[in-house]
Each structure stands twice: as structure tokens, then as C-alpha cells.
Amino acid sequence: MDLKLKNKKALITGASRGLGYAVARCLLSEGASVTINSREAVNLEEARNSLSHQGKVGAIAGDVTIPTSCIALLEEAVERMGGLDLLVTNSGGPKTGRFETMSDDDWLQAFQLNFLSHVRLIRAALPYLRQSDAPSILTVTSISAKQPIPDMVLSNSLRAGVLGLTKTLSQELGSEGIRVNSILPGFTLTDRAMSLLRDRAQKNNTSMDIEIHKQSEASALKRIAAPEEFARVAVFLLSPAASYLTGLMLPVDGGAYTGLI
Numbered sequence: 509m510d511l512k513l514k515n516k517k518a519l520i521t522g523a524s525r526g527l528g529y530a531v532a533r534c535l536l537s538e539g540a541s542v543t544i545n546s547r548e549a550v551n552l553e554e555a556r557n558s559l560s561h562q563g564k565v566g567a568i569a570g571d572v573t574i575p576t577s578c579i580a581l582l583e584e585a586v587e588r589m590g591g592l593d594l595l596v597t598n599s600g601g602p603k604t605g606r607f608e609t610m611s612d613d614d615w616l617q618a619f620q621l622n623f624l625s626h627v628r629l630i631r632a633a634l635p636y637l638r639q640s641d642a643p644s645i646l647t648v649t650s651i652s653a654k655q656p657i658p659d660m661v662l663s664n665s666l667r668a669g670v671l672g673l674t675k676t677l678s679q680e681l682g683s684e685g686i687r688v689n690s691i692l693p694g695f696t697l698t699d700r701a702m703s704l705l706r707d708r709a710q711k712n713n714t715s716m717d718i719e720i721h722k723q724s725e726a727s728a729l730k731r732i733a734a735p736e737e738f739a740r741v742a743v744f745l746l747s748p749a750a751s752y753l754t755g756l757m758l759p760v761d762g763g764a765y766t767g768l769i
């Protein structure tokens with residue numbers, strides 16, 4: 509199947525590693541032109557170099573928790589690529605812990621990182637997406653929005669808000685042909701996931717192997733996902749091949765979520 513992504517222009521935030529990086533690699537392999545972003549310029553440049561043999565890839569450093577950075581990032585990406593068709597709003601995960609360990613500052617930081625970043629990036633992208641013939645937005649959230657994860661009160665709370673935003677935008681922007689979807693990743697082997705498993709091993713006085721086994725058992729497929737398995741679904745949803753899909757909130761979790769809807 510032709511995903512019709514050749515020469516489409518994509519901006520992916522939080523993409524020097526992990527899920528965002530995997531999406532960038534997969535989009536490049538489909539012939540899209542890609543701009544990746546993250547905060548640390550050195551890591552970002554390394555990531556850009558490692559992708560550069562696959563196609564046209566640019567890199568812009570910036571922190572998506574800073575309002576002016578979101579605007580500058582969009583403007584620079586559009587100038588470099590000559591437009592924008594696809595936007596993936598992604599960043600790092602919030603602090604972990606239970607409700608009573610969180611201060612107002614913790615909540616506010618997580619709100620900036622995992623909620624307002626989506627709002628600001630999408631707002632800044634809309635004038636450019638409106639000029640595209642196949643505009644598509646993908647918000648990266650978490651399975652925690654459907655099935656709260658122990659010790660992750662910030663993620664459990666804020667991701668649900670992003671699903672509300674995603675669904676609302678799909679309704680508000682649908683008549684303009686702008687599709688807005690979200691993927692809710694389950695446990696996927698990235699740096700973030702490794703660090704969560706390390707924390708659990710320390711807290712439970714176990715080993716990484718035991719924590720990996722426990723996490724694998726939590727999904728129907730009895731294993732943890734590879735970032736590419738997330739990326740292939742993301743790229744399909746972003747692509748014109750998914751032209752009648754909008755407002756979708758899709759778990760990519762190996763069947764970890766056991767509810768019906």
C-alpha cells in the first residue's frame with residue numbers, strides 16, 4: 509500500500525530518541541521530509557546525523573514547555589521545509605509518584621510539559637496546516653489515560669486532558685480536512701521505559717530482568733513493544749492512507765488494556 513507520504517513535511521517534537529525518533533525514522537523511510545526537535549542540542553544533532561542517510565532531515569533545538577520556543581520552532585521548521593503537512597506533539601514523561609508526593613510545582617511543570625505543549629504547538633501549527641492538502645496531527649499520550657498506572661498520578665490525570673483536546677480538535681477542525689488523532693502507547697522499550705523499570709527494581713528490591721518479566725506479563729502479547737511497532741501505527745495514522753480516520757484514541761499496547769471501549 510502506498511501511504512502517499514512522499515515529500516510530505518513533518519515536524520516531530522521530542523524526537524532525539526525514543527518514540528519520536530522512531531516515528532522520524534519511519535516517516536523518512538516513506539519519503540517524507542522531517543524536522544526533529546528536543547532540548548539538548550548535542551543529542552539532537554547526533555540523532556539528526558544518524559537519520560540523515562535516510563532522507564531529508566533537519567533538527568531544531570528547543571524546549572516545548574516554553575511558549576515562545578513553540579512558536580519559534582514552528583516558524584523555523586516551516587521556513588526550512590517550505591511548509592507543514594504533519595505534526596507530532598510529543599515530549600518527555602512527567603515525574604512519577606503517588607498523589608501525596610506531588611507539590612503544586614510538580615503539577616504545574618507536568619501541565620506545561622504534557623498538556624500545554626500540545627496546545628501551544630497545535631495553535632502555532634494551524635496556519636501552516638491549513639495550507640496543506642493532507643494535514644494531520646498526532647498527539648502522543650499514554651495508555652494511562654484509559655487505565656491509570658500505579659505511581660503515575662500526573663500522567664494518569666493529564667493524558668486524559670490531552671485526549672479531550674484531541675477529540676475536540678478533531679470535531680472543530682474536521683470540516684477543514686485537518687485530522688487529529690492520538691496514540692496511547694503501552695510499555696515500549698525506550699530510555700524513559702528503562703528508567704521506570706530501574707526505579708521499580710530499586711523500589712521493589714528486585715532486578716531489571718524481574719521487572720521486565722512482570723511488565724511483559726501485563727500485556728496480552730506477553731512482551732514489551734519495540735519503538736518501531738509504535739512508529740508504524742503513528743505513520744499510518746499520519747498518512748493520507750488514513751484519510752477517514754480522525755478523533756481516534758488508539759492504544760498501541762499489545763492488549764494490555766482489557767476494557768471493551
Ligand SMILES: NC(=O)c1ccc[n+]([C@@H]2O[C@H](COP(=O)([O-])OP(=O)(O)OC[C@H]3O[C@@H](n4cnc5c(N)ncnc54)[C@H](OP(=O)(O)O)[C@@H]3O)[C@@H](O)[C@H]2O)c1
Pocket residue numbers: 521522523524525526527528545546547548549551570571572573598599600601602621648649650651692693694695696697698699700701
Ligand atoms: N516508552 C513508553 O513505554 C511510554 C508509554 C506511555 C507513554 N509514553 C510517553 O510518550 C512520550 C515519549 O516517550 P519516550 O519513551 O520516547 O521518552 P524518552 O525516551 O524519554 O524521550 C523523550 C524525548 O523528548 C525530548 N524532550 C523531553 N522534554 C522535552 C521538552 N521539554 N522539549 C522538547 N523535547 C523534550 C527528549 O530529549 P531532550 O531530553 O534532549 O529534550 C527525548 O528526545 C513521553 O511523554 C512518555 O511519557 C511512553
